[in-house]
Amino acid sequence: MKWDWSAVVDFMPYFWDGLLVTLQILVLGSLISFVLGLVWALLMRVPTRWVTWPVGAVTEFVRNTPLLVQLFFLFYVLPEWGITFSALTTGVFAIGLHYSTYTMQVYRAGIEAVPVGQWEAATALNLPPHRTWTVVILPQAVRRVVPALGNYVISMLKDTPLLMAITVLEMLGEARLFSQQNFQFTEPLTVIGVAFIVISYLASLALRALERRLVH
Numbered sequence: 001m002k003w004d005w006s007a008v009v010d011f012m013p014y015f016w017d018g019l020l021v022t023l024q025i026l027v028l029g030s031l032i033s034f035v036l037g038l039v040w041a042l043l044m045r046v047p048t049r050w051v052t053w054p055v056g057a058v059t060e061f062v063r064n065t066p067l068l069v070q071l072f073f074l075f076y077v078l079p080e081w082g083i084t085f086s087a088l089t090t091g092v093f094a095i096g097l098h099y100s101t102y103t104m105q106v107y108r109a110g111i112e113a114v115p116v117g118q119w120e121a122a123t124a125l126n127l128p129p130h131r132t133w134t135v136v137i138l139p140q141a142v143r144r145v146v147p148a149l150g151n152y153v154i155s156m157l158k159d160t161p162l163l164m165a166i167t168v169l170e171m172l173g174e175a176r177l178f179s180q181q182n183f184q185f186t187e188p189l190t191v192i193g194v195a196f197i198v199i200s201y202l203a204s205l206a207l208r209a210l211e212r213r214l215v216h
Contacts, residue, residue, distance in 0.1 A: 007187040011178050015191060018174030022199075025092055025160050025170060030153050032096025037103030041111065042133075044104070063101035068162050070094050075166040091163035099152050106148045110141035150207030154200050171195060 043055045062070070075090045085093070114137050122132040161172040169177060175188035 004184065004187055007182065007184045008191060010182065011175070011184075011188045011191060014174040014178045014188070015171065015195070018169060018171035018192075019195065021088065021168065022157070022160050022170040024088070025095065025163065025168075026153070026157050028092045029095040029099065029156050032093065033099035033103050033152065033156070034149065036096065036100035038107050040100060040104035041107035044108065045111070059101040059104055062098060067094065067098045067159060068165060070098060071162060071166050087163070087167045091166060091168045095156055095159060095163070099156055102152055103149060106145045106152070107141065109148075110145035111137060113144055114140050146207065146211050150204070150211070153203060153207070157196070157200060157203065 040055055040059055044052050046052060071091065071094050074085075074094050075087060078084070118136055118140065119132070122136045127136070160170050163170055164173040164176070171192050175192045178188050179185045
């Protein structure tokens, strides 16, 4: 087997297109998972089963079904009911929704780790509930859970190739398209493998830097 650098050069336009889509999925999916996960976590603390039971049922169902099945359902089944979105929009929402059920547990652990004295101090100061959450509890909870949230960002990155199943051409999808058109597989797949390693490593460095900043 001979390595062909010309194939790498020819593949680069495909690679940059796929990289842009992958980063879009990663950033938007992460935002959805972080925000929605926090919403789930706060709803689970509402003191009524009429709220906690449906939220718990939905999040358990989403967490315990494969992401690939959810992608197929959202992209191929919902249009039968008149609900249609683009492949990229569907993929971003699916990956964000799926991982929000994991980030929910991270937020819950962070909130429960806040010392009881902090709650008591907020009560003693007669802070309203929204001020207690936004000024006292959530800043401390989020600071504790940044490393765990960062791990899920890496996991989302590794799951982006699943979106190829609903026609989203992220990095692996572009590599597959190039390979089918040019009958050259080794070079594009190697480039994609290296790209995933580099992006994961850079993301981990950024998250470590953010963790150090929040701690200090």
